[in-house]
Amino acid sequence: MRTPTPAERATFVPWSEVSYEPPYDIEADWVLMSTCAYRCAYCFWDVDALGAKISTPATVDRLASFFEGTGLVWLLHLTGGEPFMYPGFLRLCQSLTRRHYISINTNADSPRIRAFTETVDPEHVDFVHCGVHEEQRALKSGRGRFIENVMLFKNAGFPVFASVVMDPRLFPTFGEMWQEYADRGVTLIPKALRGPYEGRTYPRDYTDDQRRLFLAYARRAADHYATQFAARKEPPSVNPFMDGPLFLHDRPxxxxxxxxxxxxxxxxxxxxxxxxxxxxxxxxxxxxxxxxxxxxxxxxxxxxxxxxxxxxxxx
Ligand code: SF4
Ligand code: SF4
Incomplete structure (x- = not known):
């Protein structure tokens, strides 16, 4: 097996090698809702769920106050659907980050992102993971808004990284696409497709050539993100750099x-x-x-x- 480069070692640290005592007691993967304006063909939500009217189980203040009542410090991974569409999402983040920590999984398409970067404390945001979802992006707001929003997070001091789900249709022109984003300041980390897609099951059905290309661009992305990841005390919980070494052949x-x-x-x-x-x-x-x-x-x-x-x- 090939020896990992220093950049690969910085961006993928197995959890068994992490000895850091985090400032939170418990982590939650909080699926706020299934709703999203995108319709990615590989999304694990079906079209009805993606188009569902958002129904909130309680006010944002009530939801946020629950975590106070537990006496614990939480790390809340906010995901969906698209979490920035959640009613009162900024207020929820502002409340949670007074004592707790959050991380966010987003398609970075929301006009609310500027206000988020101006009102939420980056010290209490563990990471923001921006997924590019290229096909839907082309149909919606285009690349400009994604790049602008990733830059807003970055310039405001949020630990942000960007990934791209490796839809098999992307491979033939992936190099050009990756470089175009990189030239505009956003380095994409390839992320493995998981689950059934167009009669095949991924990641098992990636071809050897597709895996080689995936790993080559994961290595280039690692070069870019090495300093940022090395400065972290523990890896991000959702770390697309794990996909190459762990999730590129089968779903464990x-x-x-x-x-x-x-x-x-x-x-x-x-x-x-x-x-x-x-x-x-x-x-x-x-x-x-x-x-x-x-x-x-x-x-x-x-x-x-x-x-x-x-x-x-x-x-
Ligand atoms: S952006 Fe995410 S939640 Fe929305 S459709 Fe695509 S994969 Fe699903
Ligand atoms: S190993 Fe994974 S799926 Fe199983 S209980 Fe733990 S977090 Fe859940």
């Missing part, structure tokens, strides 16, 4: 391993229900104000987002 299955989910990690769904991880194990509700945190790690029985599995599995 963690069932049967011990995991800190329920104690160090939970998932919050759009109706505010808090799950240990998958949908069968309800342990709280943000809107109803209750949370039965698990005392100890337990065996994984779910197949969810592998970034969190890598972080919270106990080896």
């Amino acid at each position: 299955d963690y069932r049967g391993v011990m995991c800190g989910a329920g104690h160090r990690f939970v998932r919050i769904m759009p109706d505010a229900a808090i799950y240990r991880c998958g949908p069968a194990d309800l342990i709280g509700n943000v809107a109803e104000g209750w949370f039965e945190r698990r005392e100890d790690p337990s065996v994984c029985v779910d197949k969810e987002c592998p970034y969190f599995c890598e972080k919270y599995k106990i080896t």
Whole structure:
């Protein structure tokens, strides 16, 4: 196997090698809603879910105050759908970041991003992950707004990085596309497609040539992001630089391993229900104000987002 370059080592640190004690007690993958203005062919939400009217389970103030009541410091990964479309999203972020930490997964298309960068404390934002979603971007606002918004985050001191889901249709002209973004100041990290797509299953059905190109551009992106990632005390929970080494051949299955989910990690769904991880194990509700945190790690029985599995599995 090829020895990783220093830049690759800086951008992909296995969680088993991270000894940092973070300033938060527990992390939540908070799916605020399924709604999004984009219609990416590879999205795990179906068209009805993407077009769903957003219904909030409680006021933003009530949602935010729940976390105070737990007596814990939280790292809340805000995702969707497109989280910037959530009613009161800026107020939610402003409230949460007074004591807690947030990270955001966004398509960076929202006009609210400028106000976010002007009113939210970057010290309490662990990262902003901007997904380019090229096909939909071409149909919507084009590249300009994405680049402008990534730059707004960057210039305001937010730890921002950008990725591109490697839709098989992108490969033939990917080099030109990658360079055009890079020339305008945004370096894209290739991210593996996961799940069924046009009769194939990814990442398993990437060809060898596609994998080679993926890794070549992941290496170029690592050169760009090495200093930024090396300055972090721990990797971002959702780190597209993990995809090359870990997720480019198959989607791993963690069932049967011990995991800190329920104690160090939970998932919050759009109706505010808090799950240990998958949908069968309800342990709280943000809107109803209750949370039965698990005392100890337990065996994984779910197949969810592998970034969190890598972080919270106990080896
Ligand atoms: S931007 Fe994200 S949430 Fe929206 S359709 Fe695309 S993959 Fe789905
Ligand atoms: S290993 Fe992954 S899927 Fe399993 S409980 Fe932990 S976080 Fe959830």
